[in-house]
Amino acid sequence: MRLSAYFLPLLKENPSEAQIVSHRLMLRAGMIRQSSAGIYSWLPLGFRVLKKVEQIVREEQDRSGAQEVLMPTIQPADLWRESGRYDDYGKEMLRIRDRHERDMLYGPTNEEQITDIFRGALKSYRDLPKNLYHIQWKFRDEVRPRFGVMRGREFLMKDAYSFDLDAKGAKHSYNKMFVAYLRTFARMGLKAIPMRAETGPIGGDLSHEFIILAETGESAVYCDKAWLETDILKAADGLDFDSDLEPFFRQWTSLYAATDDMHDPAKCPLPAEQLVTARGIEVGHIFFFGTKYSKPMNAVVAGPKGESVPVEMGSYGIGVSRLVGAIIEASHDERGIIWPEAVAPFRVGLVNLRAGDAACVAAADALYTRLRSAGVETLYDDRDESPGGKFATMDLIGLPWQLVIGPRGLAAGTVELKSRRTGERQEVSSEAALAKLTGE
RNA sequence: CGGGGCGUAGCUCAGCCUGGUAGAGCGCGAGUUUUGGGAGCUCGAAGCCGGAGGUUCGAAUCCUCUCGCCCCGACCA
Incomplete structure (x- = not known):
């Protein structure tokens, strides 16, 4: 591409609205333009990066055996009434009414939608396991959007949903995503560290946040020095997704890693010289939540003995648009951005x-x-x-x-x-x- | 949602306190001289001073309302 013909509106000075470095650099480098609070247009340079990040996410999802679908951005409220979340979700959910006065919403996530698709199509335990994902724009009406694309209201997210017959199978699905996530972030030149996490509004009882280290991260994190010295890609390379991943999972979750609110210096098992204190940005989050949606929404399959079994589910998110900002936070200097080769425009x-x-x-x-x-x-x-x-x-x-x-x-x-x-x-x-x- | 701040040229901002009809730097256009780390000079274009109402002979400036954006806190891929 000839720069003389390229649409690249550069800014020599820092826009006053941009506070953190990735936001400033994305505006100055002509990657994005703000449309309204927390909502951005992606200009050619930024869009190229977004596409590269998306493609890496896609390749690693595919590698793990997940299958790509595309669900709508606009969902019917009735689906959310079934799960009970229509009332629970609060003002973060953008509610819309169509011309026939039907209640709709701009999806903040897709558990209900995917469960509806699943239950309408799959009826037997022989159909399991399945993992479906899509990469789609979401909207969460944050009270206070900030940090550019890192904390926007509209954002591109990969979300995957696994369906299994029993908890053991579901844990295997969880482990597959765990490995896929380690690989995904490593390919982008990031060191993403899985940390045990609260499950929040998604619900469930097993969850990990993937946090990358960056000086300007939103929260303080603490982890074993061994994290920094390990080549994750190498460690995960050649792993057979169909084999038992539990030892791998155990190994990688045994290394100490905690967010600020989970870290207690008095109880930290690591000696001081082995502990790394840094700041982190959450770029992925995986959940196992069992039958939280399958039960109320009646997503059941016939088991081996003909019995009706609610499927065991998990969901797995990666903030694709956030990653673009996060990569810059992790890789820049006073002159500008330093793109890792894998995502460079x-x-x-x-x-x-x-x-x-x-x-x-x-x-x-x-x-x-x-x-x-x-x-x-x-x-x-x-x-x-x-x-x-x-x-x-x-x-x-x-x-x-x-x-x-x-x-x-x-x-x-x-x-x-x-x-x-x-x-x-x-x-x-x-x-x-x-x-x-x-x-x- | 609580607290604070800011809306003046494409960008960064001055002018507002103390009302008299719009400024700078950068960017943009033309010309010219330059050319290895954001070049010099000359000329030029560009702003319903966020919007509405009010006070006043007169409002970017004072008052009221409103919209937008940003920051701190609580919440999140």
């Missing part, structure tokens, strides 16, 4: 420092063509701007690699390849740069 920022210079244009154009044909996502800054402005732009939007073409280097037969993360710059030949960027 473009892999390479190609910079022509001298837009009016024929040799520079020719060299940069040639590199752009080669990168594109190699399938490397490249944002090509072909604008006629001062060098300083171009560097600042690239650092702000945080693409992993900057490939800089200027008259100075060209005279020496080199281009400059800079890593956004480390700041390391190397003067290399065009071919060496291409090999580096396309070879991996």
Whole structure:
């Protein structure tokens, strides 16, 4: 993509409404625009990141055996009256009335909807287990939205729902999601730590929050140092989702990890040098809640002996849009965003420092063509701007690699390849740069 | 939902206290000189001063109401 043609409304100054760093950077980097409190439009750069995050979530859900569906944003109130939550949910639920005066709502979550789908289709224990998920916009009318997309009213969420015949099966479904979550966040370059959690309005008796560490996190968290030193992806790699995951689950939940309200320094089992104190952002939450919805909503299957059995359920959420902000919170510096490669909107920022210079244009154009044909996502800054402005732009939007073409280097037969993360710059030949960027 | 703050040009803000009819920097457009870390100069465009009502000869400025946004707290993917 040529930057001269790209819709990228950058802000040089900090918008006054943005308080935390991810919100500021997302606005400054032209990723989002606020529509109203807690509701945002996603502009091209931000949308690319959102899609990448979504895709990683999708791939890991699929890997675990969950199947993707898409449920509506608008739901009938009657479904929620069945579970009893229509009255329980309170003002956070956006209630709507259609032209026939029917009570509707903009879904804050989908337990009722999925249970309705399940009970209408599956009738036998032979149909179990099942895990269905979707990635859909939700709305929770937060009293006080803040922190940009981290705490919006409208947000993109992956929510999965598992159905099993008995508690043992349901625990296995829970464990599968547990593993999938560890993998998902690790792939995004995040260290997400599962912490035993309260179940809140979803209900149930087993629940874990996945918390990533970031200096600007909302709450204080405490965990075993071993968390930081482990390669989660490696540990979870090659795990067979059909095998017994309980040992893995036990291993990973045995490491100490607690949120502020659960942590008691007097009772902490860890020696001080083994304890990490940090701040955390919740990016995922998994629940096992048994028959909380299946019973009142009559989601039953015929058991092996013909008896009627309410299914054992769990639900599993990941805040997809929140993750975009959370990743920035976890990965930035004073100059701007530092995207992990897996979610970067473009892999390479190609910079022509001298837009009016024929040799520079020719060299940069040639590199752009080669990168594109190699399938490397490249944002090509072909604008006629001062060098300083171009560097600042690239650092702000945080693409992993900057490939800089200027008259100075060209005279020496080199281009400059800079890593956004480390700041390391190397003067290399065009071919060496291409090999580096396309070879991996 | 309690407490606080702010709405003036695309962005950051000054002007308001003490009423006299709109300003700066950045950005934007034109020209020119520049060109390896947010360039210089010249010229220019751009604002029902959030909205409604009131006081006044006169309101961005004072009063009332209203809408929006932000912050602190309680609550959440």
